[in-house]
Amino acid sequence: MTLEKLENFISIINENFFLKEFSFSKNDFSPPQMSELQFSDHVIWLDDLLITFEIKEREILVNHTSEEEIKWFKNKIEKKAKEQIKQTLNYLEIHREINITNERGHVFNVASANLKKKIHIVLYSPHELLPEECRRKKHYLSKIAGFIHLITAYDYVEVCRILITPAEISKYLEFRKQYSGQN
Numbered sequence: 090m091t092l093e094k095l096e097n098f099i100s101i102i103n104e105n106f107f108l109k110e111f112s113f114s115k116n117d118f119s120p121p122q123m124s125e126l127q128f129s130d131h132v133i134w135l136d137d138l139l140i141t142f143e144i145k146e147r148e149i150l151v152n153h154t155s156e157e158e159i160k161w162f163k164n165k166i167e168k169k170a171k172e173q174i175k176q177t178l179n180y181l182e183i184h185r186e187i188n189i190t191n192e193r194g195h196v197f198n199v200a201s202a203n204l205k206k207k208i209h210i211v212l213y214s215p216h217e218l219l220p221e222e223c224r225r226k227k228h229y230l231s232k233i234a235g236f237i238h239l240i241t242a243y244d245y246v247e248v249c250r251i252l253i254t255p256a257e258i259s260k261y262l263e264f265r266k267q268y269s270g271q272n
Contacts, residue, residue, distance in 0.1 A: 095146045095214055095242060099131055100192065103142075106249045106258070107133045109192035113199075116189045128189055128199065129177045135255055137205040140262075141177055143170040144242075145213040158219040166239060167229060170211040174234045178207075208262050210238045212245050228269055236266050 100114040116128040131142035145165045147158070180187055180200075187200040215224065228238055240248075252258050 095212075096130060096144050099142065099144055099212060099242065099245075102246055102249055103131060103133055104192040106253065107135070107255050110195070111135045111255070112192045113189045113197075114192065118184075118187050118189060120184050120186070126180065128180060128187055129173070132189065132199070133255070134197070134199060134202065137203055138208070138255075138259060139199070139202065139204045139206070140208045140210065140259075141174060143173045143209075143211045145170060145211065147214060147216040147219070149216065153216075153218065155218050155220050158216055159223060162215070162219060162223045166211055166213055166223075170213075171229065171231050171234065171237060174209045174211075174237060175231060178234055206259075207235075208238070208259065209234055209236070210240055210245070210262075212240055212242050214242045227265070236269075238262060238265065 096114065100112065103114075104112040111133055113132040113134060114130075116130070116132060117125050118128055119125045129141040130144040133140040133142075147161055147165075181204070184200050186198050188196050188198050190196050224241070226239055228236055231237060248258060248261060252261055
């Protein structure tokens, strides 16, 4: 699966579980006198809850090693995705207008939202050579973004399949954060 296909797949999952009205995958916006920016790979926005997703897919390479997979994990999952989440939060701080389009084609200004709860998720599809020590890493902390969930795409689909409602999924993610001891 390519990154584009994975992003489309996650978009379909989210629009089915969170409804098209609350699911946003078209997140490029253009502030005045600036070039186009991307808010986040995917967003779920329900009233005062914002869930941001950064989605990473490992290219299938021939003859690569576990060491290369660890390097990919550290670079794309732990570094780049964290920076993208921090950038999204920065956009919320500095821009008065961030118009994004939901899956129904309606445009909303997410910058005007009264967001009380922000959940950040890095969804990734690892290669089979990624060592278990990397796969066991369930989160990391950022001084700016706070707690960031690390979830494989397969596990995320299973969470959505089992928990079904947005409220249950949000509560599960909060439980996951508390259980890690990082509340």
